[in-house]
Amino acid sequence: MKEKSMNPSLQLILDIAEKLILEKGCRNTTLQEIAVQGGLTKGAIYHYVKSKDELFALILEAGQQQANQRFIDSVSDTASQKTGPLGPFESLSRSLHNLAGRENAANLIFIYLLSQKDSPAVTDILNRYYEASIQMTKRWIEVGKQHKAIPEYINEENAARMFAVFKNGLQIQNVLAPESGKIPDRDLYQFLLNALGVKDTSSQER
Structure with missing residues (x-):
């Protein structure tokens, strides 16, 4: 893109x-x-743009930029103590829900482009979108480490690719099988924390 x-x-x-x-x-x-x-x-x-698919690619890209900005803003809020140290993870779980919903155009575009993957141009779009997602998630993990919210031993590359697998699976489920029900925000939040080795002490502090 x-x-x-x-x-x-x-x-x-x-x-x-x-x-x-x-x-x-x-x-x-x-x-x-x-x-x-x-x-x-x-x-x-x-x-x-040269085609409808390329226009769709721009919408995907814009969605990534918005998600990245929400994460950066949540990190800034944490740094200024407007939110707790796990605020960025709450932002990520909300972003996952928003992205994977049927009411999200970017999600519908992702599913549509998958169905057109036999086109070399579309394959290129999907590959670029995937790699951009990986690089963005790796930066998020690096920021989490800098703020001591994510353990140093977590491998950014592996964690980012596992996150992509989960995100893409959630996108497909919510379009193809919405009747199976949405995963609650709290469960998504806990999944992210567990996957990254982060301890949630908020319930213990209450």
Whole structure:
């Protein structure tokens, strides 16, 4: 995914695309309809992307950036003592729930692109998305170590890839089998702590 500078026109295109995806699904969302609803021409969209799949890739990228910013903000709140030391993990568990829900366009895009994986261009998008997720999670773990919230012995690479397996599985479950029920926030939170060897002493302090 090539980095695109965000500006009002591109943000409008992404917002309309997300709205249509939630209403009609990825397959039935077209660049033509996005252009019409935004009062734009298809040429305006092609200024930023070459295809619908590439536009979808930008939405995935924007979702990653938002998740990263929420984590950074939660670390900042912890550093300023606005939240407890495990605040970033609570932020991660909420991000997982938001990302994996059927009401999240990025999740629907991820599932849609998986179904198009026989296309080399889509395979490239998915690979880039996956590796970007790994690198972002590794940075989160490094930040956790710096703040003494994650033990030093945790291997960033292995933990990040295990986190990706869990996240992707959760995404697929919530789209293909929503009737199985959502995993409660608290359970997700505990899973993250256990996977990273972090002790939750909050219940003991009450």
